[in-house]
Structure formats: structure tokens, C-alpha cells
Amino acid sequence: MTVRLRYDDGTIRIDADEPLPPLPGVTDDERTGDVRAAAFRYAAIRRALEVAGRSVDDAVLATEPLALSTAYDLRPYQREALDAWTDADRRGVVELPTGAGKTVVAIAAMADRDRPTLVVVPTIDLLEQWRSELEREFDVPIGQFGGGQQRREPITVSTYDSAYLKADDVGESFGLVVFDEVHHLGGEGYRDIARLLPAPERLGLTATFERPDGEHRAIEELVGPLVYAVDVDSLAGDHLAPYDVRRLEVDLTDDERERYERQQGVFVEYLRESGLTLTSGSDYRKLVKRSGRDPRAREALLAKQRAREIMMNAERKRDVLEGLLDRHREDRVIVFTAHTDLVYDLSERFLIPAITSETGAAERREILERFRDGTYSRVIAANVLDEGIDVPDANVAVVLSGSGSEREFTQRVGRVLRPKADGGRATVYELVTADTAEERVADRRR
Template sequence: MSLRPHVDFHQGTVRLFGLSARFVEKALTDVPLVWDEREDCYRADAMHADAIRQGLEHSLAGRFDWRVGRDAGAAEFRSLAVNDLRQVTLRGDQQQAVKAFEDGGRRGLVVMPTGTGKTVVAIELMIRCQCSTLVVVPVRDLMYQWHAKILEATGIDAGLIGDGVHRVSPISVTTYDSAAIHMPRIGDRFQMIVFDEVHHLAGPWRSDAARMSIAAIRLGLTATLPGDDQRTERLQQLVGPTLYQQSIAEASGKSLADYSVHRIAVRLTDDEQQRYRDYSRQIQTFVYQQREFDPQFKWDDTYALSAATKQEPDRARDAVIAMRAFRLKRQIEEHADAKLRMLEDLFRLHCDESVIVFTGSNVMARKISTRFLVPCLLSHCGKKERRQWLQGFAEGRYRVLVANRVLDEGVDLPEVKTAIVLGGLSSQRQAVQRLGRVLRKGTGGRRAKLYEVVVEDTREVTRSRDRRRNEAYRQKR
């Protein structure tokens, strides 16, 4: 090694120059480095920067140049004072989460139900760490929400990266998509990174937001971890192990309001029932015919088969017809007249309360909105419209707010103690997120209620059972 070794940041990776293969194999065994023949250097994802630095300091005793984050544009990010303007005392569970994170090496996941103050925990850790921090969130609404909370707690006007804004500051907030796009250029700026609703990070595209950052301090926040072990393992690789976990059942009646879950079954009309059976028979006949042709055929193969119009035109046509029958069958479940009648009864029962209605589709959300003349909040609503509906709901000018998925997670809502679920996925995570919308502990100790309206003798019953396997539902229904 005739030249003094040095390390720099380049397009979301760190490059190691002047190191021999023998040295790398001995000193950096646990770091996934690859040799880049184009530039005669070793390379690794930026997320391994801290491990590389520790390995070099141990083996070279400072005889190397660390150029990561040392360019002129990054100078202001190296030293930072974060003031504490809050006048709040952390609850016991929040203090436990903070301590678990610090004792766990300041890398890992904190799992707490919606409404228990995950943001409070994150801001406490930001103030303690006193370093440049990037907060990554799933949607624009949350980006502005975090900006307001950081400003209130620290007096810092955080940078914004997303929604047409690109203002990078030592404390900044961005969305997952914007982070994945811009991290090759800003990945060496931040020493701490916070992933809100961290389950969104597990996908192949959004995970780049973690891989291309040098941040040694990594905090992942969520109310529910992914259901499959593979995605959870990926989060633990990108952020760290689960350091603190609290369930809704543990928080109920303490940091969250006590609650009850009511499942209401309704029936299809004779006409709806007949059409539902006809579509079911179409689907069953199609699957039977395809298994005669291919014994390994599964319904999940239908979409791919529908695209094979050149190779197998007849089978592709049958697949398209079956998929149409499947969609129409789901529409009958979603738009059943009995659901709307039951919804009207529940509105009367809770006429003096604020109510959130969750649907399984945008079409159903609009249908309820026009029938009952209540605001409808969808993912494609403009920023001004969203603010208007949420503010009116918070002020009590609107008693009911209807949404499909846009309120499932993250967005702060006023104290609401009644939610009605008229449809959705079989996902336990979605079910827990929706339950969490009504569990914030407000004044008066009011009990929260969640109603789940399902259509008997349909697939909705199965999806409901899948959702309710979570302990938060099993103990309170």
C-alpha cells in the first residue's frame, strides 16, 4: 500500500482506494465489498460506512483519509445544535422505547401502536443525538406534519425534499420515493435517519433510501411489522433489530383509550345473491377447466394467462372473462345495499359524535359521500382539499369523514372514538392501523368503538377473519 488509503462517497456507495485484497479480507471480513475494475477500488453500499470506518480505525490506527461527507456542501451538516423547546414529560412507555434504542446501539426498530406517540420518541432521540437528521415518511401529508412538529419542538425550520420542493437542511424531511431518488447525492449528509412507517422500506425500490445513506444512527418506527419473515428480516438488515415492541392490548386503557370491536353481519338481497352465485360459478368453471389443462394451475396465474393473447388466445380470453366476473363479484360485496342501510343506522346511533368510515374502494367512498353528503378523502385529493376536510372535521363542522386508504396510517386526526369499516384487505396491518385511528386517549376517558360490517356467505367473511387474527381484535370483540 504505497499510497495513503482513503474512502469517499460516490452515488450512494462508499469507495475504498489504496487497500490490498489481503488487507480487505483480513480487516473488513463482515463488510460486503466488491472490487470495481473501472476505478481500481473496493465498493460497498453507503449503509456500511460506519462498519468500514471502525474496521479501518482498528487496523490502520488513523493512517487513512476519511473523505465521506467532507466536501464543502456537507460542512454545515457535521456539527449541529438541536434545542429543546418542548414542555412535555415522556410517559413511561416512551421512556422505555428511548432507553431501548440507546442501549441497543442506536440502530433498530421501535414498534408502538398508533396514538402512543412514536413521533415524540423520535424527536426526543433527535434532541439527544444532536446531529444532522433525515426523516423519511410514506406520503406528503406526513412530510408537512413532521415539519410542523419539528418546528414546534426545536424551533428548526426543517428542510423539505418532495412535493416539488428541494430544500436540503441539516434537519430535513422527505418521502420514501424522493429519498430513493435523491439519496445518491445527499446520502453522505446525515448522521441519523428516521424511517416513519418503516414497513414501507421493505420493497426493492424504497429500500435504496436506507442502502445509500451513511447514517450510523438508524430508527425505524411502525405500529405493525410486516406479516412475513422475509420482509421483517430485510428491515432488520437495513435499519436494525426490533428493540422495543408494544401491542395495542398492552396500551389499551393506559396510553390508549379502552375500546371494543363489534362485527355486524348483513345479507345480500335476492337479486344480489343470484348475481353473486352466477359470477362464482363462472370463476369455478374457469378454474376447473384450466386445471384439466394444467393440474398445477392456481387462480393467481389468471392475470399472467390473460396477457398471453398471442400464445394461447382462447385461454387468454377465458381468463379475461373470469377476471371480469371476479371484479363484479367483489363489487357486489363492496356495494351491498344492506351495508348502506346499516351505515345509516350507525350514523343515527352516533349522531352526536365524530365518525370515520373506512371503505375498500374509492368508488364506495364516493358513493357514501354523495348519498349522505359527507366529505370524502382520497389519495388523489389536492393538498388544499385535504386540509379543508381535515380542519373541518377537527373543528366539528363535519361529523363524518369517509376514506379508502389515505387515513389508514400516519396522518394525525382529532379525537375520534367511533370508526366503521365497510371493506378492506385481509391485511392485519391495515386492520390494526384503522383501529388505531380511534384509540388516541382524549379527555373524559371515553371508550372507543370500531364497527366492522361484513356480508354473510361471501369472501368478505374470510377477509374479516384474517384481519381479526391480530390479538388487538381477539381480546376486544
């Protein structure tokens, strides 16, 4: 007998007149008498029915071929990535360094599959970049969810936020979904995007797949496993610029050292007295929860934050930066920091255009365009350029401060790795305050 599959508000409804074979993730629906499963199970359910020899009346997707083609000539590693994804039943994650052409791999996959596609991105900047790229490459209308528009087309680009709101309304429209910066999908709310879409083919793109909190395992279930990865060093010199990372240590001033040790001491003393150890992110979250009911825990966290700000914003980092800017006056330089206040301070001190989360989109585009055309030779930013923005070519990065995140460091290094016209090397300077916790932070991210 025939099994009927249909899509209904983020679920797959399964109707059959005879008992069903074992199917992944199905539950009984007491209201209707049929069975259902989360939409992302669609491909596995269809495959299980076929293996069981059951005839399927499939009304889940309403899609037609689009006659897509691309003029991109894939580099060898891009072809390997696409082939690996294809061999994994077109479900999985591709990990490539920033600047290595993840978008090219996705466009090639879209052309190869020739079916309606939803591309999900984390920021408005990426939304606009993807839409422009797709409009140049494909002769079909490109829709957009986000940025003031809600227009569905056979190929549509959406922010994660908009996709979260619309996934159960548009699920039957797309056979392929591309998750750019797929590590964002590990967030609990965003996972529903992948759960509610039945698209059998799924491609995740990222520069660093693993999340410190381990939630990349959820992504593996919803999108697929890591099917291809290549690191920066494997591509440097051939497809990316060769580069050097130079770690420069600075000392705290006497006043900064006294204040740092005092604040750090408050934090360490609380941990000792309370018997706490911080060996993972979950341990730190426990301390944060405790601070809601324990004033001493709250004061310890505040002291830790004050100590962190002292070491990350050390005055002598400014002196070293001044020397680096002078040394690289003929180069194109991006300065990264962890704190917005420091960005504005350095912007005023060295007359460098600043980009922060407070910078409007139009102003940010203008600064980057002037950086691109050579009007500006340097910019300074607090985190906002780490990902999701097409940053013009630069050959020197100065990391004044940051987190212990490998992803953050990888993204920042990637900003200066585009191949240089003159074949020159890129340089990344990492400024670290000596004899502080920042040394451990730097070691961890490296």
C-alpha cells in the same frame, strides 16, 4: 497502515496500501483498483476495521453537532422504545400503534444523537406535519425535499419519492435517518434510499412492521431488526382509549346473492380446472401473470373482482350504516370503505363530507379542520385516511369494507384510539357480508 474511507455517489470507497481484513459487502472496482461497498454498509465496515485494529481516515460524513434539545416528557413505553433502539447500536425498527407517539420517539432520538438528520415520509401530508412539528421543537432550519421544495438543511424532511431521487447526492450530509412508515421501504425501488445513504444510525417507525410479502426482511438488513414493539391492547386504557370491536353481519339481497354466486363460480371453476391453489400473495401474482396470455384466466380474475365488489358494497350495509349514524348522532364518526364510488354514493345519501384520492389537498385539509373544530361530526373515506394524514380525534369507526391486511385494519382502528377527554371508550364497527369470501378476509385481518 491507514485505511481511507470516502463517500462517492451512493458507495463507500475504501483505499488502502496493504491487504484489507474481511469486510462486509465489499467488491473490487476494476476501473479504479480500489474496493467499494454499498453506502449502507458503512457502519459495519467501520466497525470491522476497528476490530481489526486498523487506523481509519474517515471522510464519509461531513456533519457537525446541532445543539438539539426537546421538551418532550417520554411515556414509559416511549422511553423503553428509545432505549431498545440505543442498545441495538441505534439501528432498528420501533413498532407502536397509531396514536401512540412514534414521532415523539424519533424526536427524542434526534435530540439524543444531536446530529444532522434526514426524515423520510410517504406522503405530502406527513411531510408538512413532520416539518411543522420539527420547527416547533428545534431551533434550527428545517429543510424539505418534496412538495415543490428542494432545500437541504441540517434537519431535512423528504418524501420517499424525493429521497429516492436525491439519496446519492446528499448522503454525506446526514448521520441519522428516520424512516416513518418504514414498511414502505420494502418496495424494491424505495430500498435504494437506504442503500445509498451511509448514515450509520437508522430508525424505522411503523404500526405494523411485517409485510405479507415477507419483504420486511429486506428492511431488517437496511435499517435494522424490530427492536421494540407494543400492541394496541397493551396501551388501551392507559395511554390510548379503551375500545371495542363489534362485528356486524349483513345478508346479500336475493339479486346480489345470484350475481355473487355466478361470478364467484366462474373464478372457483377456473381454479379447479387449472389445478391452481391460492394460499399466498405469490400464488395470486402467478394467476395475474397467467391472465396476460390466458383469456380464461383474465375472465376468472374479472369475475373475482365483480364478486368482491358485490359483497363489499352490499346494499344492506347502507341500511346498517344508516342505523349506526343515527345511534351515534352525538359522536364523532369516521366511515371507511374500499371503493371510491361507494364513498361518493354514501356521501350524497347521508350528506357526509367525502375524502378520496381524488380530493385535493386544500379541500382535504378544510374537511379535516372542520371535523376537528366540530363543524362536521362525521367523514367518510376510501383508504386515503388509513395512514399518512393527521386525522382529528374521533370515537367511532365504521369499517364498511377493506382488504385482508392487518396493517390496514390496525391503522383504521388507531384513528379512534386517542385518549378521550371524558375517559370514554372508542367503538369500531366491522360490517361483514355473510356467507361470502369477506368473512375469510375479515378473519384474516383480525
